[in-house]
Amino acid sequence: MANTKMERANRVAVQATEAGFVARFYRTHRYLGCIESANSEWKPNEDANKAQAREDFRTFAIDHAGKIGVEFSDKQEAQAWDRKYQTYENEEQISEDASTLLMPTILQLAEKCKYDIEVESVSLIDVEPMDTDLSYIEDGHYATSGAWAWATLPMTISLTNGLEVEYAMLLKSGQICKPKLTIAGFEEMVKTEADLSDMELVDLKAQAKAEKEKSKKATKKTKKNVA
Numbered sequence: 001m002a003n004t005k006m007e008r009a010n011r012v013a014v015q016a017t018e019a020g021f022v023a024r025f026y027r028t029h030r031y032l033g034c035i036e037s038a039n040s041e042w043k044p045n046e047d048a049n050k051a052q053a054r055e056d057f058r059t060f061a062i063d064h065a066g067k068i069g070v071e072f073s074d075k076q077e078a079q080a081w082d083r084k085y086q087t088y089e090n091e092e093q094i095s096e097d098a099s100t101l102l103m104p105t106i107l108q109l110a111e112k113c114k115y116d117i118e119v120e121s122v123s124l125i126d127v128e129p130m131d132t133d134l135s136y137i138e139d140g141h142y143a144t145s146g147a148w149a150w151a152t153l154p155m156t157i158s159l160t161n162g163l164e165v166e167y168a169m170l171l172k173s174g175q176i177c178k179p180k181l182t183i184a185g186f187e188e189m190v191k192t193e194a195d196l197s198d199m200e201l202v203d204l205k206a207q208a209k210a211e212k213e214k215s216k217k218a219t220k221k222t223k224k225n226v227a
Contacts, residue, residue, distance in 0.1 A: 153176070
């Protein structure tokens with residue numbers, strides 16, 4: 001029998017359906033699979049209310065996740081990052097976690113950037129609902145809980161001398177995705193915005209190259225004079 005590699009999940013979302021419940025497993029924001037109560041041997045306790053039944057099914061789904069090739073672990077180290085909120089009820093919560101996630105990436109990019117810039121702040125501009133074909137999503141929110149599920153998160157990155165660039169983060173399946181911004185993309189954003197603002201940037205790489213060439217010429221001239 002061939003070995004089946006188990007996918008590790010660190011989040012499970014249980015939603016109520018007309019047929020019962022469905023438990024969807026995720027690796028942060030990547031969907032791995034689901035278990036439906038209607039297609040399982042799980043039966044709700046007759047004395048349980050809807051909230052208790054939901055949690056009972058959550059436990060059942062976690063215990064039987066191996067049947068769909070998933071191994072569940074909610075340990076903190078399994079998380080992609082140390083977010084403060086597990087669900088997002090409002091824009092303030094999204095703003096806090098989105099800024100926390102984006103800032104380290106921007107600081108690293110600014111340090112590597114060829115332009116002489118410094119990061120002052122990052123902030124959320126808006127939460128824009130994302131269109132999906134999912135029946136349990138309404139205007140970017142989970143229909144049952146009302147929490148934010150799918151949205152685009154335009155962010156303002158404030159840099160040196162009032163220069164500001166925008167970068168759109170994403171919220172998928174109720175979780176904020178890690179930024180996928182490269183140094184090349186970041187430098188292009190900075191240069192484009194600087195040009196639009198008629199701001200002259202100091203190119204540190206070009207400056208260093210010019211100084212190196214100047215030093216070489218000076219050394220050659222000195223050697224020539226000595227000879």
